[in-house]
Amino acid sequence: MANKENSQPTAKANASGSAKLMKPTGGTPKTAGKTNNTTKQVLADQNAELAGKIKELEARLARENAARAVAERAVQEADAAKRAAEENIKNMTRSDHDGQTDKLIPWPTTANMRDDGRGRLMRAMGLEDARNQYISIQGDVHLLCAQVGLDFRTKYVHQPAEVLSKIFKLARREHPYLKQFQNDWATAEITKQYLQNKRKQSNHKRKAQGEGNSSRCKTHSHFDVSGSESEEEAKSSEHGSGDENNEEDNTGKSG
DNA sequence: TACGCTACAAGTCCATCCAC
DNA sequence: GTGGATGGACTTGTAGCGTA
Structure with missing residues (x-):
């Protein structure tokens, strides 16, 4: 999921950015400085955009990690509860067989x-x-x-x-x-x-x-x-x- | 992978109630 | 008394899951 979203902007940037930017290299020295500035500007924009995306993805990762931790805790708790219940049942049946507790109908x-x-x-x-x-x-x-x-x-x-x-x-x-x-x-x-x-x-x-x-x-x-x-x-x-x-x-x- | 077990849906039977 | 409506209970087939 994250991969998909992650890869998209890069592809987009390549398509719209570098392809366009590579062409002017064959221009005159006069235009070269201008192009450099535009290139810088475009790259800066892309940089900012990607930085924003990274931040977003990091936040998302953090959220998902937190959710995962919660889920894992829940699984552990459920597991413990299950073991306790099993133990409980074992005790019940054992004591039932011993006739020590009330007679429980299984x-x-x-x-x-x-x-x-x-x-x-x-x-x-x-x-x-x-x-x-x-x-x-x-x-x-x-x-x-x-x-x-x-x-x-x-x-x-x-x-x-x-x-x-x-x-x-x-x-x-x-x-x-x-x-x-x-x-x-x-x-x-x-x-x-x-x-x-x-x-x-x-x-x-x-x-x-x-x-x-x-x-x-x-x-x-x-x-x-x-x-x-x-x-x-x-x-x-x-x-x-x-x-x-x-x-x-x-x-x-x-x- | 086969087997056993559980839970479920759908179909069906049966008992009871109620209106006629 | 009869027949329809309703609800409880059982049967059958199936899917999912755990285990040997």
């Missing part, structure tokens, strides 16, 4: 969840016989999602860590039952599912509106031919500008 793998079939989340949460409790927890989590200002257009991993941890905290306070799930995975799963459905619904609505009005569907698949998703994609990728690194207590699974 985060089931996706594969495990897939094998479970219908009602797997309820089952995984140990609420297969307490559907009412599950519904109540789910309802409160959904409520909290709206209350803390969760952005439904944004993917789960891109949600701000503070928003998620707020949800987890409030959900635990509301339903102490949720405390037994390692890293609040149950709340996370409910939230994830909720977000997915919300995104899908809003996509669906948008598409339906874009289509005109023609569609009223129970099974919503057969009419969405128009593709107006790029906007949403752009939005969601905008949001994903690095928030996922600072999740407090929910990154345990992926790490």
Whole structure:
């Protein structure tokens, strides 16, 4: 980038400057002094211009170096946080195995969840016989999602860590039952599912509106031919500008 | 490079609510 | 009671990432 900008003025100077300046050398001695002065003037101008450019580039370099330093610091901090979280998880599982701490229900793998079939989340949460409790927890989590200002257009991993941890905290306070799930995975799963459905619904609505009005569907698949998703994609990728690194207590699974 | 895992989108099923 | 609307949950296919 800098190279490109750096090289441009030189080329320009060569084209407009030296080519013109070289010609008068064949002039008369009378005109030679005048040409010398003009040459000096032109060179001085170029010098000043280049000095200005250099200054500008130096300032830019300094800014970019500073930004780089900040980014590197952030990476180091994220790395340290990750290690701490991993250590934390190790300790949790170890003490879980020793039976020294509260019994924490570990985060089931996706594969495990897939094998479970219908009602797997309820089952995984140990609420297969307490559907009412599950519904109540789910309802409160959904409520909290709206209350803390969760952005439904944004993917789960891109949600701000503070928003998620707020949800987890409030959900635990509301339903102490949720405390037994390692890293609040149950709340996370409910939230994830909720977000997915919300995104899908809003996509669906948008598409339906874009289509005109023609569609009223129970099974919503057969009419969405128009593709107006790029906007949403752009939005969601905008949001994903690095928030996922600072999740407090929910990154345990992926790490 | 192959493999396993996770997250996501899209499609689909199912339960519930509500108007008729 | 029936059918549409709505929302939660599951399935499938795929992309990205880390690891052996």
